Structure formats: C-alpha cells, structure tokens
Amino acid sequence: MKELLKLNDVYVEIKENMLLEKMNVTVKQGDVIGLIGKNGAGKSTLLQLINGKIEPSKGTVEWMQMNMTTAYVEQEKESFVSKDIISQEAELLAKWGVPTNDFHTLSGGEKLKVRLAKGFAENPNVLILDEPTNHLDEMSTEFLIKQIKNMKGTVIIVSHDRYFLDVVANRIWSIEDKKLIDHSGNYTSYMKAREHKRKTQQREFEKQQKKIEQVETHIKELSSWSQKAHAQSTKQEGVKEFYRVKAKRMDAQVKSKRKRLEKELEKTKVERVKEEYSVEFSIQASKKIGKRFLEVKQLRKEFNNRILFENVNFTIQHGEKIAIIGPNGSGKTTLLKMIMGNETAEGEVWISPSANIGYLTQEVFDLPLDKTPEDLFYKETFEERGKVQNLMKHLGFESSQWKEPIRHMSMGERVKCKLMAYILDEKDVLILDEPTNHLDLPSREQLENTLAEYNGTLVIVSHDRYFLEKTTNTKLVFVNNTIQKQLEEPTKTRDEIEELRLTLETERQEVLGKLSFLTSKDKKYKALDERFMELTKQIKEL
Template sequence: MHTNQQVVLKVMNLEKSFYLRKVLDNIQFEIKNGERIGLVGYNGTGKTTLANILIGKISPDKGVIEKSTDLTIGFLSQSIDYEVSDFHQSLAGSKSKGIFQHASELGLHKVFDWEEDRLNHLSGGEKLKLALSMVWATKPDLLILDEPTNHLDFHGIEWLVTELEKFQGPVLIISHDRHFLDKTVKRVFELEHGKLHFYNGNYSDYRKEKQHRVENQQHQYSVQQRQIEMVELQMEQLKSWSEKGHRNSTKQGRDFGPKEYHRVKAKKRDNQVKSKMKRLQNELEKNKFEKPAEEVQIRFQFDTQGKRGKRIIEAKRLKKSYKDRTLFYNANFYINHGERVGLLGGNGCGKTTLIKMILDQESYTEGDLWRSDSIKIAYLSQDVDDLPSDKTSIEALGFTDRESVLKARTLLANLGLKEALINKPIGTLSLGERTRVKLVDMLMKEYDVLILDEPTNHLDLPSREQLENTLSEFTGTIITVSHDYYFLNKLCERLLVFENQQIQRFEMKPEEYFNKDVKKEVNHEEALLIIENKIAMILGELSIIDQKDPKYRVLDQEFKELLKQKKELIG
C-alpha cells in the first residue's frame, strides 16, 4: 500500500438535479492515493450519477472537480451492457494482450479464439469478467467500480479482492455486497438525501458507527423537544398573564391608577413573550437537531395457493451444447414443490441457460426435461432494461382497476419507491428501482414457483434483508441463482451444483457444501485416532494373556485388521 497520501482527485460544491429533484447537494470530498473507499446508500440516491460525473460522462449543475490532466480512471459500469461490439473492438485492439491475461486469471480461457457466436452467448458473469479485464488492461491510476461483484462467481470475487490488494492507486467501490466491502474498504462515504457523510473503517464498522450516530441524534432531538415544550409552556403562562393584564386595564371603573398599572404590566409581559420567542428561535436556528430519518421499512407479501403435486421438475440424461461447447450432459435431477434450491457454479457453466430451458425459452440438445403443467412460474431475470422506459411504474405494470392500482402503489411504497418516483418515467429510475418494479409485478400475481436470477444484484441492503425475510415466508418453490452467498445461505437448503459439465443435486446449504472437504478431513483424523486407541488397547490385552489362550488368536486377528485399516487411512 502507498504511504504517499497525495490528493488524486478533489471535489468541491458539487450539485446535480434531475426533474427538480436534487440528488447531489453541495458535495465535497478528496480521494487520496492508495485509499479504499466504499460508496453506499439506498437505490436512487445518486451513487452512479456521482461516478458518472467523476469520469466526465455527465456534467454537474454546479461545482468543480480537480484532477491532473493525465489521470487515467478505470471505470466499471453497473449495467454491463456495453455488448459484443465493445468486446470485439477491445479484443482486436493493441491492449488485447493484457485483456487475455486478466481474462484467463478470471477463468475465461482462450478468449482470443472466441468466435462471434461465442461472444453473442456470454453469461452475465462472463461479460463482467471481460469488462473487468478491459478496465484492468488500461493500467488505470484510479479505479471506480460500480457493483463489481454483481455477476461474479466465488472464484471471481476472490480474484478481485486479491487484485485490489496489489493495486497501488485509490479505489472507489459502489457496492451492496456486505462480505466484499468488509474485505476491501477502509473508509465509507454514505450518500443520503443528497448529502455525503463520512465514516472510517469497513462496512461493519460503518453500520455500528451509523447506529451510534442515529441514537445520539435521536437523544439530542428528544432533549431539544423537551426544552421547546418547557419554553412553550412558560410562554403560554406569560401570554395568559399578559391577556389578564390587558383585560384588567380596560375594565370599567373610575380608578385610573390601577388600570394604568395593569396596562404597563401587560405591555411588559408582551415584551417578555416577544424576547423569549426571539431567544428560542435564535437558539433553535443555531443548534437545530433534525429528527433522525427512520430506516425504510420494506414489506413484501406473497400468497400461493394450495400444494400441487409433489415433483414439479425432473431432468433425465439432459444435455445442452452449442456448436463447439458442451455446457452439461447426462444431467439427472428433480425439484419438489416447496423446495428452495440454489444453483451453484462458475460463470458460463449454464445456470441461466437451465433456467431458460425450464421456462421453455431455450431448447435442449438431448435427454428430457419434464415440467408440471399445473404450476405458475414467475421469473426475475438479471436484465432489468426490458421495461418500457417512457412509461411510469403503474403504467408499465398494466393495472387499471382501482383496487390493483392502490395495492401496486402500496407495494412500491413499501419497497422504498417514493410517490414522486412512481410517477416518473421508468427510464429515469436506477437499476435497483427498476428491480423493485419487477418484484411488485411478481408480488401482485399468485405464483407457485419463483425463479430468481441474481435477485439482489441491484437492491440496496435494507431491501436485500427484507427480501430474504419475505422469501422465507413464501410457501411455494424458489429456484435461485445468486453470488450473494449471504443471501443464498439464508434462503436455500438444497443445491444443484454445476461442475465439470455435470449437474448434481445436494441436500445441503451452501455453507455446508463449501465446508464439506473440511469435514472430511476432520472425520479422517477422528477415524485415525479411534483406530490408534483400539490398537493400544489390544496391545495392552495381548501383553497380559498367554499365547495358548483362545482369546489370543481373536485379538491378534483384530490387531492385524486394525493395522490394515490404519495403513489404508494414511496411504
């Protein structure tokens, strides 16, 4: 890591608004050499907008960005839809050697041999790996990565963590991946209501400190509210005395002296009230504590009708291949109603292809894939760009009757999509906000099977946690592809593992699957210990009995058998 803490990029008084909504308000910060910064915040708060301003893709309404003219910024965009044409250009260009090297480190071998057809059938993960290789090959001075782990498999995430450790320049990472942020960042910038807040440490440190700050703010706000109540009470008292004074001064009567006394007293009270009011207002203006914003509560609700037949999907000797590449062959597995099944495997092994085969969107080469006709399937794909960009959320969902529109609006609001956003064209929404619109579409209709392809990719953390909790209440079947191991582990109790062109079913959670080799080693050691203990006991017995004793032969035989077992275990 660089000890040189020179400022690489400086941002001053940055402002940006869209459709009268200020997403960035007087933003100021510096990025120093070697820093590792995580940029976090709810979906739609302007994180990607800030990244696009830093790289010069969009202009701010106001503000200055100071950086040296020769600063190369490597930018990984969140939506990896710079499709095949970009890859063709880059793979043919002068930097291609570096791209091939990085691609092979990420598990994409012989990229230079890939034909047009192969580049047209890239999985989300393969696209991301190629895009990452392209960014790395530009030899950047500063890296800005927008959701870099969204489509990466476990191997890819580990590679990225290691590469970032080796990288000398500063890195700004926009991410909702808790595990990844904890492993990589040392500072956190949080974007909230257009303002930037700064925290030291990794993601877990930020959550603790944020909680502490919110509690502190809540306390100060409560103290101030009590002060205000007290002062208001005093003022009420003064007012009532003042009014009483005015009343007494106007009472009919001959005695002018007391009337004048009450009038002067009332006037004095009026002045006291006014100066007290002024003092209070000044004090509040100086030290005003806002009520802390509540964390958005997100609710999903699912409803699925009675149980269907037990087995809903079954594959026999299933094979899928393209011209020069076999994804998998001789696959035999089944899925029962109500199961939560995670699809595990490296990028490009055929997980999304299998989903498309289950949905009848893709054919298979050999074998058989049976699906129950009585099931209703909902599919949330990785691609959230297929919603009509000129329509609002409600228009895109296509509901017209009052009850459905009301329910959809409530669901969108529960998902954190504010009223103002519901009425905006989908084209202006962030990818996370679009994912919510798709989720509402699934929630409004009663499905038996949910197929989720990277469902947490564009969701912010509160939404991820809420989705985990809600899906655990869903009584139907869930089939999911996810590289968010936190999410997968919480949700799935069975796996279909894609490895060496095979698909195998495992009755275990991802955590158990990843630790199964460790378990084997432990069991191996335990077995060895048991055998050695038995051998010691038999040797002890053999040393005290006569060789002519009939028991001697039995023990001797057992001793030889145990030696044989020990040899096998060691060998």
C-alpha cells in the same frame, strides 16, 4: 498522499430533479472508496460525473494533477467490444478462466470478468467499478479483491456487498438525502459511526424538545397572568395603572422569551432523526394441487464443443426451495432457460402443465425502457392503481416515479419493477436468476425474509451463500460436468454454523477496533490486518 480530484460545492440535477447537492470531497492517490446508498440515490450518476460523462449543474470537478486517466467498468452492458486484447488483459482473463467466445455467448459472470479485465489492464490513475461483485462466484470475488489490493492507483467502488467493502475499502462515501457523507474507514466502522451519530442526535433532539416545552409552559403562564392583569386594569378604578403596567411588563417578558427561544433554535436547532429507509413487500403463491413441479431425465448440454453437463436426473416437488450452485460459466442460467423452454438440450424436461411460473432473469435491459410503471402495471380502477402505487412506495420508490420511464431508473429500481410483477400476480413457482444483483441492502434483506416465508416452489441461482441459506433447503450442485441434488443440512449443523458465524464476527469487530487506533506503519498493523481479512473470508465461506 497526493490529491487527485476535488468536488467543489457540486450539485447534479437530472430532469428537473435535484439528485445530489453540496458535495465537497477530495480524492487522494491510493484511496479505495466504497460508495453506498439506496437504489436511485445517485451512485452511478456520481461515478459518471467523476468519469466526465456528465457535467455538474453547479460547482466544479477539479483534477489536481495533469494527464489523469480513468477507467469505468459499468454495472451492465448490452454489448461490449474489446478489439485489441493486451497481454495484461489476456493474463487476467486466463486466471479468471474466461473462454475466448463472443461476448454475447458468455455467462453473466464471464461478461463482467471481461469488462473488469479491460479496466484493470488500462492501469488508470482512477479505476471506477460499479457493482463489480454482481454475478461473480466466490473464487472470482477473492481474485478481484487481490487485484484491487495490488493496484497502485485509486479505486472508487459502488457495492452493496458488506463483506467486500470491509475487506477492500479504506474510505466510505454514503449518499443520504442528496448529500455525500465522507468517512475514513471501512463499511463496518462507518455504520458504527453513523449509528453513534444518530443516537447522539436523538438524545440532543429530546433534550431540546424538553427545553422548548419548559419555555413554552413558562410563556403560557406569563401570557395567562398578562391576560388577567389586562382584565383587572379595566375593572378596578384605583389600581388600573398598576395592572396596566404589570400587563405590559408581562407582555414584554413573553416577547423576550419567545425571541430568545427562536434565536437559540436558529443557532443550535437539532432536527429529529429521520426514520431509516426501509422496504416492505410479500409474495403469496396460489394454492397448488399435485406433487411434482419438474422432472429431468438424462439431460445433456454441450456448448462450443464443451460439455456443460450430462447424465443429469432429478425431480423438484411442489413446495421445495432449491438453490442452484456452481462456478461462473458452469451452465446455471442455461439450465433455467431449458426449464423455461428457451434453450434446447438432449434429454427430457417435464414441467407440470398447471404450473404458474414467474421467471426473473439476470437481464436489466429486457424491460421496455420507454414504458413507465403506470404503463407496465396498468389497472382499470382507482383502487387497483392505488394498490400498485402503495407497493411502489413500500419498495422505496418516490411517488413521481409512477410516470418515470424505465430507462431513467437505476439498475436496482429496474429489478424492483420486475419483482413487482410477481408480487402483484400470485405465482406458485418462482425461478430467480441472481435476484439480489443491484438491490440495496434493505431490499435484499426484505427479499430474503419474503422468500423465506413464500409458500410456493422456489428455484434460485445466487452466489450469496447467506441469502441461499436463509431462503432454500435443497441444492442442485454443478460438479464434475453433472448436476447433483443435495438435501438440506441437519438443523443442528445449521445452528452450529450460525454460532460459529457469531463467534467469528465478534472477533472480527475486536480486530477492527484495534486497527482503528493504528496506522499502517505500526508493527502490529500488518498481523491484525491479515487476521481481519482471514476472518472476513471465513465468515463469507460459511
């Protein structure tokens, strides 16, 4: 495959902070690269570097072919203008079912589809996608996968969606400790290789430490003998010279051994395996008295002469964990806005007047961008400030970010700032609109565990089925222009689902193992690749 792009010893420094360093990678035609890393690691910065929006602090970004074009679909845009919609773009929008309304009136998923269609329609040599599955429902994600697989050019994708990366990526770039690791294979194969490397490094480190301990013990023994010899050389007149020579010889041995040890460590020193990046937090609800949180009667909403839903009647009791499910553009966010009193509709919406609600919107631009966490979470006492700063540390922030303006933070870090408000203030109701968007994997998993243990009322909009299955027990489903309340599946059924998931995942790993020993030219490759994609799809649908 032709080489398109090279990063030659590239460093990127932002606001006197070295974000990326010693990057040496090549991008080839046809590559589908999955770029991963924790929130704030520099993923979006690297995409901007490749797209020419920023320059490296050191090193070069070298295009190997003439007249190379790129298209960059960013995570989020406050506004978007697409004046001349070409036929390919219009075709994609029609297949995705996106209405031709003003951009600001579209749902989060529809807005993303508009920008994705624009990117694909440009037919660039390198298509750059930053979190392209955020907001997308299942059907839209499957369509996106097909578009990527049918594309002839190169695609570079930032995503925290493991299944998505397994299906589309043939290379993984991982940013860890400011370095860029390049791996040939998909996400699962990278994580296996990474785990193997960490285990090997830990074994080598332990072996090295054992050897250092042995040498240090021997050095101590020699030093002890040397001290005794020096002491004897001052006491006994007849044998002074003998002990002095012996002491000098031992001193020389100590120096020699220590020098050899230092030289060996300089050449082959194995560092201790760094602890895995982790995120820890919990959310508590204040004690709630009363049964009902919300009651909806004969709710109806029409938008641009299109009925979103009608004849909607349901009640949410305190302590219920509700998943709101429906395709892009069905009105899920609109319903949340109605509950919060930010959107009008026909019918009746009653909310318990004593409810203390925390509402997490999809938006990442509704924070005061010039403010810092110190400003947002101002506390009078040193003890209270320490509590907030400790929470930031557990959420994966650096201590220096206490005084960092929100505008300089990644999208995932902005979402964490919004979550902090509900962690610090005990809300008895949490209404969360796509809470996992932009969050790295450790943060998603911790949020999942935290919400599963939360003792208040939960209302969640999400397209992540696994996340909803772990955190909710009741569904509000958008179907046939109305909203139906469905109770939790029986426990036995949920257990059976987990068992099936494990069986499918085991087979998927076996297929992946076989694929890793084949090339696309092998006869068995196509059938195995199709089986891998089918298994991935089945797992995602569970």
